[in-house]
Amino acid sequence: MNFDKFVSKVKGVRQQSDLLQNRITKEIPNREDLLVETVEQLNTSLEELHVAEEELLQQNEQLVEYQQEINNERQRYQELFDFAPDAYLITDTYGKILEANRAASQLLTIERKKLAGKLIIIFVPQATRREFRKKLRYLYERKQIKDWEIDLQNYQKNSFNCEISASSINDKNGRCVGMRWLLRDVSARKLAEAKIRFVELQNFKLKESSRLKSQILAVLSHELRTPLNAVIGFSDVLLRLNRNQFTPQSLNIIKTIIRNGKELLKLINNMLDFAGLEEGKLTLHLQKFNIKELIGKITDDLYFFANQKNICLETHINIQNVIVINDPIRLQQLLSNLVYNAIKFTETGSVSVELEELNEDKIIITIQDTGIGISDIDLKHIFQAFRQVNQTITRTSQGTGLGLAIVKDLLVLMGGTITVESLVGEGSTFRVELPRAVNS
Structure with missing residues (x-):
């Protein structure tokens, strides 16, 4: 009732x-x-x-x-x-503050009771007040503003980046009688975004630098390889056709030219391969072959190098099925780099190459030497391009420092892995794990 x-x-x-x-x-x-x-x-x-x-x-x-x-x-x-994490204000239609929560007081660095009655525009820098007044009129007419970013200043005149969302308060006739404001300090976010943009720009520059470096390496290697092949070819022809006409000293000079030419050609080929791997242009040409014969060919090719240093080069084949599917040329390049390095960094003792089965789908190739070893610090970087073991004895060993970087990249293509164990002065052991059949 x-x-x-x-x-x-x-x-x-x-x-x-x-x-x-x-x-x-x-x-x-x-x-x-x-x-x-x-x-x-x-x-x-x-x-x-x-x-x-x-x-x-x-x-x-x-x-x-x-x-x-x-x-x-x-x-x-x-x-x-009052306890909202973001700053909230209630103003009249002219922007005079009627209510403010604690976050607003903290953001604007002024007590809540002193905020009441102040115009919100006093927290806007002089340079952007005209724009703010336009937004105020827009809010009065359109009833809502979302995610508007503007620079504000607190009561101590310290500037900060602010994101504003606002809506009108309407009476029952739809007439605007006040405004609600949400202020969010986005200075930290803007700083993080700026840092991300800076990092992205640096990454782009690094990628561009890497691309240019690979391109220069490729062009330079091509330009060097052509005359070098001519030097090696003509030296070999000279040696074969006129062997009986040269004195022993002259023969040794020609042989030295051919040997050093081939060594230089190997370095150039490494640079070309590295450039191709970096640009993703190197592909595998898969076929079935006898891996035992491949390892035998590698050790035969390097036997003379090992014999010159009085190092024993051994092979141990412990595998039933010797047929694998891989790129024989690239696998030979990969293993030759490892065996060559083992011989190069070993002064006395031996280098051994062992082939065994991990299971029916995987094989392991182990290259072990009694060389100078690798320190823990250098172990972290040995697969990086242009890095060589930082030991005094290696200063006499020449190379581009690309061999192990190429090994690592080729293993990625083949779906394989490599691990290293080493003690300074006692030698190193490289274990290569490969699928018996590499996927195309």
């Missing part, structure tokens, strides 16, 4: 009372009957008023409950507003 209904009930009882009063005045002879009737009507009216009173009490209790719920919701909203 609402209040108007209750008032109507009271009026009805009053009218009945007045009517009874008139009847008592006019109908004195029948006063006893009239009195009984009056009492009955009054009882009826009192009952109706009592029912109305109970309904009002019940509605009043409900109103109290509703009011409590409203107060609780208002309290929750106020807590959310």
Whole structure:
């Protein structure tokens, strides 16, 4: 029952009372009957008023409950507003601050009670205030702004990058009567984005530098290889056709030219291969072949080099099925680099090459030497391009430092892996693990 209904009930009882009063005045002879009737009507009216009173009490209790719920919701909203991680402001349509939460006070470095009444534009630098006023008019007309980035300054005039989202507060007729503002300090994010852009730019420059380096290596290697092949070829022809006409000293000179030419050609080929691997242009040409014969060819080719240094070069084949699927030329290049390095960095003792099966799908090739070894510091870098073992004895060993880098890249193409164990002064062991059949 609402209040108007209750008032109507009271009026009805009053009218009945007045009517009874008139009847008592006019109908004195029948006063006893009239009195009984009056009492009955009054009882009826009192009952109706009592029912109305109970309904009002019940509605009043409900109103109290509703009011409590409203107060609780208002309290929750106020807590959310006050303890929100982002800065929130409530302003009028001119941008005068009416309410501010704690985050806003911290962001703008001013007490909340002092924020009230201030215009939000005082926290905007002079240079961008015209733009801010345009946005304020836009918000008034369009009702909403999202993710607007602008430089603001706190009460101490310290600038920061801010992201603003705002919406209008409208009355029941849709007229703008105020504005809600969310301010988020994005200085850290902008700094991180700037760092990411800087890193991306540096990565691009590094990639471009690497590409140019590979291109220069490729062009230079091609230009060097052509005349070098001519030198080696003509020296070999000279040696074969006129061997009997030269003195022993002249023969040794020609042989030295051929040997050093081939060594230089190997270095040039390594540079070409490295450039091709870096650009992703090197591919494998897979075929079936006998890996035992391949290892035999490698050791035969390097036997003279090992014999010159009085180093024993040994092979151990412990494999049943000697047929594999791989690129024989690239595998020979890979293993030759490892065996050649083992001989080059060994002054006394031996170098051994062992072939064994890990399982039916994988094989292991181990190259072990008794050379100078590799320090723990150098082990971390031996597969990097243009890096060589930093030991005094290696200063006499020539090379580009590309051999192991090419080995690593070729193994990636073949789906294989390589591990190294070494002690300075005791030697090194390289273990190459390869699939028996390389996938195309």
